[in-house]
Amino acid sequence: MLMNATDLASLQQQLAGANPRTILKAALSAFDKIAISFSGAEDVVLIDMACRIRENIEVFTLDTGRLHPETYRLLEDVRKRYPIRLRVMFPDPAGIEAMVQAKGLFSFYEEGHQECCRLRKVDPLKRALLGLDAWITGQRRDQSADTRQDLPEVQLDPAFATPQRPLIKFNPLAGWDSRKVWDHIEAYDVPYNELHRRGYPSIGCEPCTRSVLPNQHAREGRWWWEAGQKKECGLHVTHSKT
Amino acid sequence: MLMNATDLASLQQQLAGANPRTILKAALSAFDKIAISFSGAEDVVLIDMACRIRENIEVFTLDTGRLHPETYRLLEDVRKRYPIRLRVMFPDPAGIEAMVQAKGLFSFYEEGHQECCRLRKVDPLKRALLGLDAWITGQRRDQSADTRQDLPEVQLDPAFATPQRPLIKFNPLAGWDSRKVWDHIEAYDVPYNELHRRGYPSIGCEPCTRSVLPNQHAREGRWWWEAGQKKECGLHVTHSKT
Amino acid sequence: MLMNATDLASLQQQLAGANPRTILKAALSAFDKIAISFSGAEDVVLIDMACRIRENIEVFTLDTGRLHPETYRLLEDVRKRYPIRLRVMFPDPAGIEAMVQAKGLFSFYEEGHQECCRLRKVDPLKRALLGLDAWITGQRRDQSADTRQDLPEVQLDPAFATPQRPLIKFNPLAGWDSRKVWDHIEAYDVPYNELHRRGYPSIGCEPCTRSVLPNQHAREGRWWWEAGQKKECGLHVTHSKT
Amino acid sequence: MLMNATDLASLQQQLAGANPRTILKAALSAFDKIAISFSGAEDVVLIDMACRIRENIEVFTLDTGRLHPETYRLLEDVRKRYPIRLRVMFPDPAGIEAMVQAKGLFSFYEEGHQECCRLRKVDPLKRALLGLDAWITGQRRDQSADTRQDLPEVQLDPAFATPQRPLIKFNPLAGWDSRKVWDHIEAYDVPYNELHRRGYPSIGCEPCTRSVLPNQHAREGRWWWEAGQKKECGLHVTHSKT
Numbered sequence: 001m002l003m004n005a006t007d008l009a010s011l012q013q014q015l016a017g018a019n020p021r022t023i024l025k026a027a028l029s030a031f032d033k034i035a036i037s038f039s040g041a042e043d044v045v046l047i048d049m050a051c052r053i054r055e056n057i058e059v060f061t062l063d064t065g066r067l068h069p070e071t072y073r074l075l076e077d078v079r080k081r082y083p084i085r086l087r088v089m090f091p092d093p094a095g096i097e098a099m100v101q102a103k104g105l106f107s108f109y110e111e112g113h114q115e116c117c118r119l120r121k122v123d124p125l126k127r128a129l130l131g132l133d134a135w136i137t138g139q140r141r142d143q144s145a146d147t148r149q150d151l152p153e154v155q156l157d158p159a160f161a162t163p164q165r166p167l168i169k170f171n172p173l174a175g176w177d178s179r180k181v182w183d184h185i186e187a188y189d190v191p192y193n194e195l196h197r198r199g200y201p202s203i204g205c206e207p208c209t210r211s212v213l214p215n216q217h218a219r220e221g222r223w224w225w226e227a228g229q230k231k232e233c234g235l236h237v238t239h240s241k242t
Numbered sequence: 243m244l245m246n247a248t249d250l251a252s253l254q255q256q257l258a259g260a261n262p263r264t265i266l267k268a269a270l271s272a273f274d275k276i277a278i279s280f281s282g283a284e285d286v287v288l289i290d291m292a293c294r295i296r297e298n299i300e301v302f303t304l305d306t307g308r309l310h311p312e313t314y315r316l317l318e319d320v321r322k323r324y325p326i327r328l329r330v331m332f333p334d335p336a337g338i339e340a341m342v343q344a345k346g347l348f349s350f351y352e353e354g355h356q357e358c359c360r361l362r363k364v365d366p367l368k369r370a371l372l373g374l375d376a377w378i379t380g381q382r383r384d385q386s387a388d389t390r391q392d393l394p395e396v397q398l399d400p401a402f403a404t405p406q407r408p409l410i411k412f413n414p415l416a417g418w419d420s421r422k423v424w425d426h427i428e429a430y431d432v433p434y435n436e437l438h439r440r441g442y443p444s445i446g447c448e449p450c451t452r453s454v455l456p457n458q459h460a461r462e463g464r465w466w467w468e469a470g471q472k473k474e475c476g477l478h479v480t481h482s483k484t
Numbered sequence: 485m486l487m488n489a490t491d492l493a494s495l496q497q498q499l500a501g502a503n504p505r506t507i508l509k510a511a512l513s514a515f516d517k518i519a520i521s522f523s524g525a526e527d528v529v530l531i532d533m534a535c536r537i538r539e540n541i542e543v544f545t546l547d548t549g550r551l552h553p554e555t556y557r558l559l560e561d562v563r564k565r566y567p568i569r570l571r572v573m574f575p576d577p578a579g580i581e582a583m584v585q586a587k588g589l590f591s592f593y594e595e596g597h598q599e600c601c602r603l604r605k606v607d608p609l610k611r612a613l614l615g616l617d618a619w620i621t622g623q624r625r626d627q628s629a630d631t632r633q634d635l636p637e638v639q640l641d642p643a644f645a646t647p648q649r650p651l652i653k654f655n656p657l658a659g660w661d662s663r664k665v666w667d668h669i670e671a672y673d674v675p676y677n678e679l680h681r682r683g684y685p686s687i688g689c690e691p692c693t694r695s696v697l698p699n700q701h702a703r704e705g706r707w708w709w710e711a712g713q714k715k716e717c718g719l720h721v722t723h724s725k726t
Numbered sequence: 727m728l729m730n731a732t733d734l735a736s737l738q739q740q741l742a743g744a745n746p747r748t749i750l751k752a753a754l755s756a757f758d759k760i761a762i763s764f765s766g767a768e769d770v771v772l773i774d775m776a777c778r779i780r781e782n783i784e785v786f787t788l789d790t791g792r793l794h795p796e797t798y799r800l801l802e803d804v805r806k807r808y809p810i811r812l813r814v815m816f817p818d819p820a821g822i823e824a825m826v827q828a829k830g831l832f833s834f835y836e837e838g839h840q841e842c843c844r845l846r847k848v849d850p851l852k853r854a855l856l857g858l859d860a861w862i863t864g865q866r867r868d869q870s871a872d873t874r875q876d877l878p879e880v881q882l883d884p885a886f887a888t889p890q891r892p893l894i895k896f897n898p899l900a901g902w903d904s905r906k907v908w909d910h911i912e913a914y915d916v917p918y919n920e921l922h923r924r925g926y927p928s929i930g931c932e933p934c935t936r937s938v939l940p941n942q943h944a945r946e947g948r949w950w951w952e953a954g955q956k957k958e959c960g961l962h963v964t965h966s967k968t
Contacts, residue, residue: 199441307791683925
């Protein structure tokens with residue numbers, strides 16, 4: 001099912017400020033070809049919530065080939081616990097091998113993370129999105145003052161929608177803060193990434209994630225050698241036209 | 243120098259809501275026989291602030307014999323970096339040996355931490371306080387809703403003062419929250435306990451401290467097997483007479 | 485250059501019991517299309533020795549997508565330190581994604597490691613071997629009583645040679661034991677995998693490697709849930725014809 | 727019971743080359759006032775063997791106040807599993823506090839470990855030995871080429887015996903090597919220090935112990951900043967008279 005601009009505007013108005021369950025229900029009833037994107041971190045709450053709505057939810061995750069061992073273990077725990085269909089997307093070797101041969105295994109520290117994220121995350125994401133009319137992410141406004149503060153509950157995907165393919169993106173956790181997410185994880189005994197107990201509020205690839213000090217913002221644990229405004233991997237960034 | 247009730251009330255009024263530096267200055271000018279109690283955690287900011295006021299501050303810390311290796315390393319870093327006189331108090335073997343022979347090395351998990359804290363912390367603290375007219379602690383109101391919410395900037399020590407010995411306790415960080423403490427640590431490049439980067443907001447003895455999840459209260463990392471209201475080791479608790 | 489059976493037999497006789505440098509020299513002078521296979525573990529000594537013979541050695545390693553973070557760091561250290569051309573082979577996503585979707589991310593614990601090793605190691609190895617006439621491995625007789633005790637210094641590759649393509653395999657460390665390898669690493673200040681200092685004598689993929697107790701055989705740290713005789717990943721096993 | 731020189735010579739001859747159980751049996755039947763000295767490492771096998779001979783063995787261990795958390799956990803595991811009477815000796819605060827105030831918490835790195843070992847190990851050991859006629863240690867000849875190669879199965883204690891008090895020391899593991907110790911631990915499912923699985927063959931105080939590389943001698947993990955011949959803490963060294 002595709003959604004036109006009028007329907008989207010109406011849905012946006014209807015879901016503005018709604019709680020995550022309401023947004024998830026709306027998403028799952030509006031679209032058949034829809035999937036949850038799972039990062040292996042605290043967005044596990046989305047899966048827990050969705051499985052209380054219906055079974056056989058489609059979920060995909062991006063195995064970049066550089067995840068923490070703890071993240072692989074969480075992916076498997078989730079796969080075994082919930083009645084979901086989990087696709088684990090894997091990068092294409094041609095691009096990875098060429099980049100590594102030319103620049104080594106840690107080029108992101110010198111050149112920025114964009115090329116590596118494109119090969120290990122964005123390209124596999126594009127494959128995962130093929131055939132979908134909508135997807136569901138765990139993004140929240142409180143995750144980044146720079147890039148996520150205006151995040152709507154539902155939107156035309158600013159990165160991957162095209163005139164021919166009006167991909168819709170749902171962000172059910174947009175209005176939640178970290179405390180609400182963790183309250184849910186504790187209350188419903190949701191499995192979580194062990195790294196969260198070792199000072200990691202935000203989790204991505206192993207070389208590009210670190211633990212933070214008390215009171216440091218979660219985003220300080222990601223791509224810390226780069227300036228704040230770049231801290232998105234390309235999955236959720238608006239394509240600027242300039 | 244001893245302080246009578248009228249002077250204390252006046253000082254309390256004067257320091258209510260004052261910033262940590264002001265409180266520290268007042269403390270250090272009012273008393274010669276005064277020392278900072280350093281726990282090996284984020285109260286390191288007190289030492290940093292005090293050394294900007296004057297040199298040769300007396301500092302003591304309680305080596306319980308069960309601290310984390312990381313804490314011993316911080317104690318040494320602090321000893322080498324700041325012009326302080328650091329006393330490291332150590333427990334008496336008679337009590338420790340008797341308790342361990344009777345109950346083993348982890349009796350606190352079964353019986354509560356009071357006996358162990360008394361032998362490893364409170365008794366050595368009493369020795370450290372001998373000869374002092376006042377001491378300075380890193381307690382803050384934000385550390386515990388149960389036990390520290392009414393903490394004043396300066397007080398007659400509710401645990402160790404006696405009619406014959408009106409010991410005064412200063413709490414310069416009473417009004418600061420964790421964020422301000424960490425802003426100071428970062429701004430002044432103050433050495434900190436490595437455990438703070440591994441999910442430990444609060445640090446005590448190794449077996450009685452654990453890392454916490456994102457958004458868990460710091461105090462969840464201490465004596466987690468006991469109910470909330472008991473989470474003080476006896477250094478700072480009022481002696482109730484009932 | 486291809487090598488016929490007579491020349492091989494002569495070379496075998498000549499190199500039987502020779503030291504690693506002699507074997508490496510013979511290998512590098514006999515073949516132009518030759519490469520060292522580097523596992524990210526103590527076989528780093530081969531690279532160190534080869535670079536003392538000539539520059540621009542071809543080296544390849546198999547990035548299975550499940551290596552330890554420490555192994556990626558060693559690969560990069562080696563890439564930066566030695567004048568080698570390092571190819572890092574990466575698996576094909578089609579096979580990985582299908583296996584993971586069907587069986588999850590840890591199927592090797594239940595079904596054995598053969599399928600996963602084939603997809604993540606053997607298939608990429610075959611690509612790495614394309615165009616080569618010979619390769620050089622770090623295998624040693626002391627690594628396995630079951631599978632490596634008769635390992636010759638040079639051999640027709642028992643797994644990947646074909647009648648049309650008589651691939652030669654050199655094992656310069658065949659006659660060395662672990663002590664000699666580590667003496668070389670220390671004497672020449674060769675970079676090594678940090679895991680070797682944490683109880684890991686043998687290092688492979690993260691989920692299929694563990695540390696061992698004092699005096700346990702290195703091979704106890706690999707695929708420990710399987711019987712001893714299967715502990716090869718397919719890179720070095722003879723194809724049985726029965 | 728005291729033992730004269732003739733009896734000791736006879737016992738030495740009788741026990742030369744005997745297996746650990748035989749030596750233990752001889753020790754336990756010859757002396758009532760006898761205890762096993764347990765270091766919290768692989769000498770746990772002595773306790774396992776002794777408890778198969780009789781119950782209520784006296785065991786003591788030296789809690790230096792700087793042990794690894796893992797060692798405290800093993801001490802407690804052993805205390806709970808075996809029918810022993812465990813004394814955990816603790817150092818005297820006067821000496822520790824004076825040393826630390828003068829030289830800090832890591833003076834052994836600069837001045838050598840003798841003073842610290844004396845205060846934290848040797849003095850408490852002397853207290854533990856008071857009233858004993860004999861003690862049993864886990865020393866082995868294979869632990870040190872420098873200091874333990876001539877270790878007898880039983881001896882007049884070269885450090886603590888006096889003319890008035892002919893203290894006897896039994897070393898039941900003198901003739902065993904590390905492999906035999908670990909075979910016993912595995913065969914009898916004896917609890918062991920978790921550090922042994924992380925590259926630590928020898929375990930003492932935390933700041934003075936480190937993990938070793940494959941094939942490094944166990945003793946390389948102790949007081950590594952000092953020359954080989956000094957690597958004893960004073961518990962087992964002959965008092966030289968020169």
